[in-house]
Structure formats: structure tokens, C-alpha cells
Amino acid sequence: MFTLHHLNESRSQRIIWLFELLNVEYEIKVYKRDATTNLAPAELSQIHPIGAAPILTHNDRSIAETGAICEYIVHQVGNETLLPSKLDDKHIDVQFWSHFAEGSMMPPLVASLVLNKGKEKASPFFIKFVISKFVDAVMEKYFGKVIHRNLHFIEQHLQGKTWFVGDTPTLADVQMSFPLEALHKNGRLAGLPNTKSYVENLHNEPSYQNAMTKMLEAEKDAS
Structure with a gap:
């Protein structure tokens, strides 16, 4: 059985959806973020030295990093729908979006x-003013532009598409679901109808609904 070491509000929710897509047996062990630092608790470092979720334990192995975990699970199950064979033209497209999610x-x-x-927590007022100006400048000159570029690229790609690659969910969707879900929750997909429609379709996908329900139940039971 696969065991997912899950941290609330983290990338590890993707792995639960992957489990549901594959219809495999799994268990979720929930960890809570530190109330002060918002970081993962020290217990995760006992599972894997990186100490960050998600971590998968299976067959006496501990595996970290979402992409590596996804590929490991798919290879263990022997599924070529979520990650097509290297002989399939869709293979490189799935790999691209899987890596784009974390790399770009x-x-x-x-x-x-x-x-x-940092801007919200800065004090006193004159320090907050300086930090706010600095953060706004950095966002305008770099990070904001990169985010806009990425979203424009995604919006164009999703034109006329239900999923990122092909007609059914793949690892590309598993990986891309988390950042797009976060942006949707924060109301940052306005003016991006294709991307917004993609996330809404995600919410209607039975396997995704099951995954989110089981995740919330596990978190509730652990609290």
C-alpha cells in the first residue's frame, strides 16, 4: 500500500488525486503546519531528510518531490494513460507540463x-512603507511579469481543450492542478476564460471530487 505523508495546504493534494485516478489503495498521514512559522513540522524530517511534503513511503522507500512521486506511482501501477509510453507522441507533452508546473x-x-x-507583516509604519514600495517594484519588474507570461501561455494552450494533453487527465493535469487551483481560489483568473473553465471542469471531475473529500476528511480526523 502507498502511504502519503500529507501536509495541509500543500502540493501533496495532487498525489491524492493521482491515487483516485489510478484507483489504488492508499493511506494518508496528516501533518500540520507550524502555527508560527507556517512551515512543515520536524516530524517530516524523520521520514525524509528534505522534511517537506509530499513524501511517499512504499516498499521500504521514502520518496520526496511531487514529480518524482507521481512518476514512481505510475510506473509501479503500470499505467500508460497518465504517462504515455516514450513511443507515444504525447509523452513529451505530458512531461513538459509536469515539469513546467514546478520549474516555471x-x-x-x-x-x-x-x-x-512580508509586506503585510512589516512594521512600524515607515518600515512598512519602504518594504511595500520594494515589494511592489519587484513584483512589477519581475515576478508579476513572469506570472502574467505563464498565465497567458496557459490560456492560449487551453483554447478548445478540456485537459492539458489529450482527452483524459494525465500527469500534466495532476501537476498543473495545484497552482491553477490556488490562483482560482484567490480570484486571479479573471480575464482568463479558458483557464477558469479548466479549473471549473476540474471541480466537476469525480476523481478530483473524491480526492478533495478524502483529503478534508483525513485533515479533520487528524485535528
Whole structure:
């Protein structure tokens, strides 16, 4: 059985959806973020040295990093729908979006989140003013532009498409679901009808609904 070490409000929710897509047996072990630092608890470091979710344990192995976990699970199950064979033309497209999610999409979003949190917590007033100006400048000159570029690219790609690659969900969708879900929750998909429609379609996907329900139940049971 696969065991997912899950941290609330983290990338690990993708793995639960993957489990549901594959219809495999799994268990969720829930960990809570530190109330002060918002970081993962020390217990995760006992599972894997990186100490960050998601972490998968299976067959006496501990595997970290979402992309590596996804590919490991798919190979263990022997599924070529979610990750087509290298002989299939769709293979490189699935791999591209899987890596784009973490390599190009997530870094500027995380940087934006951290910078804006810093701006909110800065004090006293004159320090807050200076930091706010600095953060706004950095966002305008770099991170904001990168986020806009990425979203424009995604919006164009999703024109006329239900899923990122092909007619059914693949690892591309598993990986891209998390950042787009986060942006949707924060109301940042306005003016991006294709991307917004994609996330709404995601919400109507039975396997995704099951995954989110089981995740919330596991988190509730652990609280």
C-alpha cells in the first residue's frame, strides 16, 4: 500500500488525486503546519531528510518531490494513460507540463506569496512603507511579469481543450492542478476564460471530487 505523508495546504493534494485516478489503495498521514512559522513540522524530517511534503513511503522507500512521486506511482501501477509510453507522441507533452508546473509556474507564485506576506507583516509604519514600495517594484519588474507570461501561455494552450494533453487527465493535469487551483481560489483568473473553465471542469471531475473529500476528511480526523 502507498502511504502519503500529507501536509495541509500543500502540493501533496495532487498525489491524492493521482491515487483516485489510478484507483489504488492508499493511506494518508496528516501533518500540520507550524502555527508560527507556517512551515512543515520536524516530524517530516524523520521520514525524509528534505522534511517537506509530499513524501511517499512504499516498499521500504521514502520518496520526496511531487514529480518524482507521481512518476514512481505510475510506473509501479503500470499505467500508460497518465504517462504515455516514450513511443507515444504525447509523452513529451505530458512531461513538459509536469515539469513546467514546478520549474516555471510555482517559483514566481511562491515568491509572490512570500513577498506579499512580508509586506503585510512589516512594521512600524515607515518600515512598512519602504518594504511595500520594494515589494511592489519587484513584483512589477519581475515576478508579476513572469506570472502574467505563464498565465497567458496557459490560456492560449487551453483554447478548445478540456485537459492539458489529450482527452483524459494525465500527469500534466495532476501537476498543473495545484497552482491553477490556488490562483482560482484567490480570484486571479479573471480575464482568463479558458483557464477558469479548466479549473471549473476540474471541480466537476469525480476523481478530483473524491480526492478533495478524502483529503478534508483525513485533515479533520487528524485535528
